[in-house]
Amino acid sequence: MDAARIWPVALLLVSNVFMTFAWYGHLKYKHVALWMVILTSWLIALPEYMLAVPANRMGSSVYSAAQLKGMQEIITLSVFAVFSILYLGQKITMNHLIGFALIAAGGFFLFRQ
Template sequence: MSGTLKFILLLTVSNVFMNFAWYGHLKFKGSPLWLAILASWGLALFEYTFMVPGNRIGAMHLSLTQMKIAQECITLAVFVVFAYLMFGETLRWNHLAAFACLLAAVAFTFAFK
């Protein structure tokens, strides 16, 4: 498996944990804030156990800018699935247009090494 693919896979897993840490508690608005914070911090630990090695692997194959642009796209892709499955949110045309702009940013970032 290539280093770039490992980077993408590790950041994808990291982002799953990130979305649960950042937004999952919104499904339980009645729970105490301290519990939401504690649960989010606990999930963030798992996020970092995938993100840190992913970024270290990615840094051996990509520039920092390429990694950041790729990370933003991974974050959005994971968030779209998360928002749909957890909250029933659907994509609208403007969401797709914004995502297309980010994909264009990825193309520009990787096209001219």
């Protein structure tokens, strides 16, 4: 696989780590004022955008927009599952895995020739 195909995936993966912390990291800190959580989330989201936008721009030379979006969703779910277990201490149930697998199956069809 060439770099033009790998870099967008790598950047989307890292951007999703930032995105997941921006969107869900505050759930462990429910005692913190909402305005502070929003400000912190925006600060975390900035690097996410700085990675996601170039990833999509670069990726558009080798992937369709639908493929990029599908890839983004599958990466998001994968990162979220790990985050949910390791950071939030929540369990992933069989129903969650089945739901994630169905979404991943959709990704299969986006990349099918």
